[in-house]
Amino acid sequence: MRPETEAELAETIKAASGPLRLRGGGTRAIGWSTGEVLETGGLSGIVLYEPGALTLVARAGTPLAEIEAALEAEGQRLPFEPMDHRGLLGTTGAPTVGGMAAANASGPRRVQAGACRDYMLGVRFVDGAGQILRNGGRVMKNVTGYDLVKLMAGSWGTLGVLTEVAFKVLPKPEAVASVLLDGLTQGAATDAMARALGSPFDISGAAHLPEGPEGAPLTLLRVEGFAESVAYRAGRLRDLFAGSAVRIETDPERNAALWRDIRDVAPFHTRAGDVWRISCKPSDGPELAARLGAEATLFDWGGGLIWALLPEGSDARARLGAFGGHATRVRGEGESPVFQPEPAPVAALSQGLRARFDPRGVLNPGLMA
Amino acid sequence: MQMPEPDTRVLSRKAQIVARLRAVLPDDAVIEDPAETRAYECDALTAYRCPPLCAVLPASTEEVSAVLTICHEEGVPVVPRGSGTSLAGGALPTADSVILGVARMNEVLETDYANRFIRVQTGRTNLSVSGAVEEEEFFYAPDPSSQLACAIAGNIAMNSGGAHCLKYGVTTNNLLGVTMVLMDGTVIELGGAHLDAGGLDLLGVVCGSEGQLGVVTEATLRILRKPEGARPVLMGFGSNEVAGECVSDIIKAGVLPVAIEFMDRPCIEACEAFAHAGYPDCEALLIVEVEGSEAEIAEQLGLILQIARRHDPVELREAQDADEAARIWLGRKSAFGAMGQINDYMCLDGTIPVSALPLVLRRIGEMSAEFGLGVANVFHAGDGNMHPLILFDANKPGDLELCERFGAEILKLCVEVGGCLTGEHGVGIEKRDLMTVQYGAADLEVQMAVKDVFDPEWLLNPAKVFPLDVSAARRVVAAE
Ligand SMILES: Cc1cc2nc3c(=O)[nH]c(=O)nc-3n(C[C@H](O)[C@H](O)[C@H](O)COP(=O)(O)OP(=O)(O)OC[C@H]3O[C@@H](n4cnc5c(N)ncnc54)[C@H](O)[C@@H]3O)c2cc1C
Ligand SMILES: Cc1cc2nc3c(=O)[nH]c(=O)nc-3n(C[C@H](O)[C@H](O)[C@H](O)COP(=O)(O)OP(=O)(O)OC[C@H]3O[C@@H](n4cnc5c(N)ncnc54)[C@H](O)[C@@H]3O)c2cc1C
Numbered sequence A: 001m002r003p004e005t006e007a008e009l010a011e012t013i014k015a016a017s018g019p020l021r022l023r024g025g026g027t028r029a030i031g032w033s034t035g036e037v038l039e040t041g042g043l044s045g046i047v048l049y050e051p052g053a054l055t056l057v058a059r060a061g062t063p064l065a066e067i068e069a070a071l072e073a074e075g076q077r078l079p080f081e082p083m084d085h086r087g088l089l090g091t092t093g094a095p096t097v098g099g100m101a102a103a104n105a106s107g108p109r110r111v112q113a114g115a116c117r118d119y120m121l122g123v124r125f126v127d128g129a130g131q132i133l134r135n136g137g138r139v140m141k142n143v144t145g146y147d148l149v150k151l152m153a154g155s156w157g158t159l160g161v162l163t164e165v166a167f168k169v170l171p172k173p174e175a176v177a178s179v180l181l182d183g184l185t186q187g188a189a190t191d192a193m194a195r196a197l198g199s200p201f202d203i204s205g206a207a208h209l210p211e212g213p214e215g216a217p218l219t220l221l222r223v224e225g226f227a228e229s230v231a232y233r234a235g236r237l238r239d240l241f242a243g244s245a246v247r248i249e250t251d252p253e254r255n256a257a258l259w260r261d262i263r264d265v266a267p268f269h270t271r272a273g274d275v276w277r278i279s280c281k282p283s284d285g286p287e288l289a290a291r292l293g294a295e296a297t298l299f300d301w302g303g304g305l306i307w308a309l310l311p312e313g314s315d316a317r318a319r320l321g322a323f324g325g326h327a328t329r330v331r332g333e334g335e336s337p338v339f340q341p342e343p344a345p346v347a348a349l350s351q352g353l354r355a356r357f358d359p360r361g362v363l364n365p366g367l368m369a
Numbered sequence B: 001m002q003m004p005e006p007d008t009r010v011l012s013r014k015a016q017i018v019a020r021l022r023a024v025l026p027d028d029a030v031i032e033d034p035a036e037t038r039a040y041e042c043d044a045l046t047a048y049r050c051p052p053l054c055a056v057l058p059a060s061t062e063e064v065s066a067v068l069t070i071c072h073e074e075g076v077p078v079v080p081r082g083s084g085t086s087l088a089g090g091a092l093p094t095a096d097s098v099i100l101g102v103a104r105m106n107e108v109l110e111t112d113y114a115n116r117f118i119r120v121q122t123g124r125t126n127l128s129v130s131g132a133v134e135e136e137e138f139f140y141a142p143d144p145s146s147q148l149a150c151a152i153a154g155n156i157a158m159n160s161g162g163a164h165c166l167k168y169g170v171t172t173n174n175l176l177g178v179t180m181v182l183m184d185g186t187v188i189e190l191g192g193a194h195l196d197a198g199g200l201d202l203l204g205v206v207c208g209s210e211g212q213l214g215v216v217t218e219a220t221l222r223i224l225r226k227p228e229g230a231r232p233v234l235m236g237f238g239s240n241e242v243a244g245e246c247v248s249d250i251i252k253a254g255v256l257p258v259a260i261e262f263m264d265r266p267c268i269e270a271c272e273a274f275a276h277a278g279y280p281d282c283e284a285l286l287i288v289e290v291e292g293s294e295a296e297i298a299e300q301l302g303l304i305l306q307i308a309r310r311h312d313p314v315e316l317r318e319a320q321d322a323d324e325a326a327r328i329w330l331g332r333k334s335a336f337g338a339m340g341q342i343n344d345y346m347c348l349d350g351t352i353p354v355s356a357l358p359l360v361l362r363r364i365g366e367m368s369a370e371f372g373l374g375v376a377n378v379f380h381a382g383d384g385n386m387h388p389l390i391l392f393d394a395n396k397p398g399d400l401e402l403c404e405r406f407g408a409e410i411l412k413l414c415v416e417v418g419g420c421l422t423g424e425h426g427v428g429i430e431k432r433d434l435m436t437v438q439y440g441a442a443d444l445e446v447q448m449a450v451k452d453v454f455d456p457e458w459l460l461n462p463a464k465v466f467p468l469d470v471s472a473a474r475r476v477v478a479a480e
Helices: A006-015 A064-073 A097-102 A148-152 A186-197 A227-240 A252-263 A282-292 A316-320 A344-357 B014-024 B034-040 B061-074 B126-136 B152-158 B202-206 B240-252 B265-275 B294-309 B322-333 B335-342 B354-371 B399-416 B432-438 B441-454 B468-479
Strands: A020-023 A036-039 A046-050 A055-059 A120-127 A132-136 A160-168 A175-182 A203-209 A218-225 A246-249 A274-280 A296-300 A305-310 A325-331 B054-056 B078-081 B098-101 B108-112 B117-121 B175-181 B187-191 B215-222 B230-237 B259-264 B284-291 B315-318 B344-347 B375-380 B385-392
Touching: A006 A120, A006 A132, A006 A160, A046 A064, A055 A064, A064 A097, A097 A160, A120 A148, A132 A148, A132 A160, A132 B441, A148 B202, A148 B441, A175 A186, A175 A227, A175 A252, A186 A203, A186 A218, A186 A227, A186 A282, A186 A296, A203 A252, A218 A227, A218 A252, A227 A246, A227 B294, A246 A252, A252 A296, A274 A282, A274 A316, A282 A296, A282 A305, A282 A316, A305 A316, A316 A325, A344 B187, A344 B202, A344 B441, B014 B054, B014 B061, B034 B054, B034 B098, B061 B078, B061 B098, B061 B175, B061 B215, B078 B152, B078 B215, B108 B126, B117 B126, B126 B152, B152 B215, B175 B202, B187 B202, B230 B240, B230 B294, B230 B322, B240 B259, B240 B284, B240 B294, B240 B354, B259 B265, B259 B322, B265 B322, B265 B335, B265 B375, B284 B294, B284 B322, B294 B315, B322 B335, B335 B344, B335 B375, B335 B385, B344 B399, B354 B375, B354 B399, B385 B399, B399 B432, B432 B441, B432 B468, B441 B468
Parallel strands: A020 A036, B054 B098, B078 B098
Antiparallel strands: A046 A055, A055 A160, A120 A132, A120 A160, A175 A218, A175 A246, A203 A218, A203 A296, A274 A305, A274 A325, A296 A305, B108 B117, B117 B215, B175 B187, B175 B215, B230 B284, B230 B315, B259 B284, B259 B375, B344 B385, B375 B385
């Protein structure tokens, strides 16, 4: 099924007699659901783009590449650096706006700029009863009624099918530099990232690769902005870590490649095994990594995001034990749920919302459950 | 403004309800004497007042839970309250409601600089959160003008903003987690020291829900290291249009100021008369502030001034020192006080797309003439959040109603041009009946469905946010 308009989509959902499996680009195949595939690709195109107001509104099936090209032409970008899941999941196809929003996909810049949900200004969607609904708008400040935009972000198509999303966008910076620290242990890297993120130097990425491109550990701190400012802040960071092995990478292409690889967890692409994504308090990172005993790890978000490669069928949560945060199985299959189970009273609220938004349980059933 | 009739079954059981509350709270934490409940009869929307059944001031999450359990069993509506600075009537009681104030819950529970968060009880004031981390050169970014008085509780409920949210975002972008008590007394945790939700983003919907989904007792807030410095520049222009174009050009150029504030002539004149800030005689004035090291500030201001010069400014004034910086901000910061000196006023809060600024200001001017009421405009221009101040005379019969009608027309205009009714103050009772201008019946229905899930009996702050006729069926069921 591939409706061409919002109204057609609403009719399709209304008429559905069984489960529907929502599909944007088919690239973020996380979790399992049964049912007939409902594609959003027919709902495509940029509806409005006002660079001077930093706003872009697009239909949910619009390929992200189209959005990125339009923004690029005006020297702007989506600030939250959404990851591309294709390499990690071995999927093909073109990621869509709706899939990105429904996954709340955010990359390394999350620590500074915020998540996808923080840049979503408004949504239109069709709920499980086939009603066309909207929430939020296209302005940057809006507290009119409940914020269902945040609720739809990261709901993986379980509450409704997004048809249109309004984003706040930002100018692309003039320059970028990465301060590279060589050979740090996980503990030392976590401390270094905390010091950098707690400095006034506006870090837009802080990651640690226990096995860097050359095999040895590499810690990366990114600064972006006007050229002189970037040079100044990179220099101050180098001074902050005087005594460690520090290099500064200023080449735009090499920087782009370094951070793209972190964003997309490139070191895991060619390796077999399950991939888990753990969001935690950054300083808990080294301890949690030790408990995981993973075959490989990658730390982003100053250590607050751990990517872990585990043998097929492993249950990361059993290894982690109780901790503050959540773990999602991004790749692989197993007995344990894909999404972090919630404490009973919170799970009751989530299920209650799902029952209201999708009373017949037709949208991505089984997913996030 | 209409409020629902109080439930007589609750009123007649007042003694029993108060006795039950006294049994779970210290003596001085239950206030029922009419002379004392007067303190809770309104918030900063003072035109509307009503003393509550009683007020309670619990000191812990457990006490909040005990209070809500009792109110739930007794079928008593509860109105949560922080510091009572809401401009929308969010904390306005009804005669049959219990005011649940969190003012006694103002402790800092944890400060963690390595992980950049602070955990506080929500009765703590906004400014004192920044105060608690100041010695390490950190701060909490959302800075409503009321920050000396308003509590984190109200900030979360209203998703409050401030002058600096152009760069740092509003409350929801800086809130990591909450401890919240549901109406039936259940205590839940949402979020924490980690980022983003593992399941549905319930925290995102709780923020801005105006005390209708639960009582928030503790909050984990993101704190940031202070920038090395900050400096404002003041620019005067010959027309609102030109100032609006300048704002748009600055944004497009890739500079991200922390604040862009806009004042029109009536506002400039009032501030001048009141604060003597030395503002130029012009039609529109912008204050733009940037942050960073000395060199970074110079670089950004250089670019901003270059853009401003293309728009024939009447005046450009760069602060040379802290004193001058303070003087540039002086007028803006005293704007509300200044207007209050000359008149009664109603402060609106609609947001518009930045590109619609000149059109909207022109239309407001025309309407001002039609209604015969003056308007001064002061607002956060970078994000289109307008604060038109409509001047009226509270002692003149009919003037408040006229002012409210005028205000409603301005807000409708905001929606018409692609904006919204409220950018940071919230709906409360003030904009409740205008919700249908922005949202269709089904859009409101799905929002109310969220409340159904969190508070099935509709006991928490029930007469707010949704037009009374729209929520009537649900509130009737609640009262039975
Ligand atoms: C080889 C293979 C076999 C698979 N077999 C199955 C199978 O049998 N059953 C099954 O359920 N899945 C299966 N999947 C996964 C399936 O492709 C996705 O889980 C699901 O269809 C999401 O589509 P996507 O990745 O194209 O979405 P993306 O566009 O990448 O979106 C990511 C998430 O957002 C949701 N989404 C996308 N667009 C919207 C929108 N506009 N509004 C709201 N939500 C949206 C999607 O449902 C998904 O949850 C398989 C994947 C692969 C690679
Ligand atoms: C002079 C002045 C300037 C202002 N400037 C700004 C500004 O720049 N930006 C801005 O955004 N706002 C501003 N405001 C509005 C107001 O200060 C904010 O809305 C503030 O967040 C309210 O906080 P409070 O603690 O006073 O909340 P209250 O007024 O006590 O309550 C506000 C709402 O929060 C709910 N609530 C309170 N406590 C809880 C709780 N524990 N759990 C759940 N819900 C709760 C209440 O039920 C009510 O709906 C201003 C107000 C004034 C008077």
